[in-house]
Amino acid sequence: MSSQVDQDAAVGGHYRRDEVARAAGVKVRNLRYYQERGLLPPPRREGRIAWYSEDHLTRLRLINDLLGRGYTVNGIAELLAAWEQGGGLSQLLGLEREMTRDWEQEDSVVMSRAELRELFGPTASPEDTRRAAELGYVTIDGDLVTHRSRRLLEATVTLVRAGVPLAEVLDAGDFVQTQAAAVADRFVALFSTHVIGTDGLEQLSATRLQHITEAVSALRPLAGEVVATEFARAMARRVDAEVAGLLRTESPGT
């Protein structure tokens, strides 16, 4: 009966300095070190006693694991920061569902070629239809045309009725697809280097795989959030500039 330490520690999720250290398999000295490097949140203080929680324990184990795999302290700090941000955002908004939705889950619209012509009017050519199919917006089966996204179709119709030639709308769609792919590549690259590393997925432990899965789902909406925000800002600037230009040329004075 010489050590009752484990009983005290296991109950409330409160650990003293040396208890977390032992439980996580790190040296007491390093608790401070990780704290200074921003890897570990500071413990709750009660007089001279530093109390560590289950969260601290979990994080320490993760840090230790990553360190053992050759990650640098700085790399882990970056990962942890991104992780926390992503998790916070994904919980914050119901946006997650909206942003991770892809075409397969969207309403599709089926119509005949005649209906399609009627929808778009004279600016739409068979060539446009072919191009739309090439870009993946529609699939053609005999006389039936299926558009994969009702929202995109409606947006396109709106633009065309406002006077934008369909061919140019398709050009824009092509451009957006390319740029979106580039943006996605960038986020994925970030993720691979900082989270997965060079080892590849094969030799990862089950717990780390779990962590990665969580991080992916946390980072997806974060990436969407970043892009949406930047896009909104860019649009606002361009529109402002355009409107200012029009005002100068069209109404020189009253």
Next chain:
DNA sequence: CTTCTTACA
């Protein structure tokens, strides 16, 4: 005395 920090190697 214990618990924790600071500072130096």
Next chain:
DNA sequence: TGTAAGGA
């Protein structure tokens, strides 16, 4: 990362 010394 170890550890000696000092504050609370």
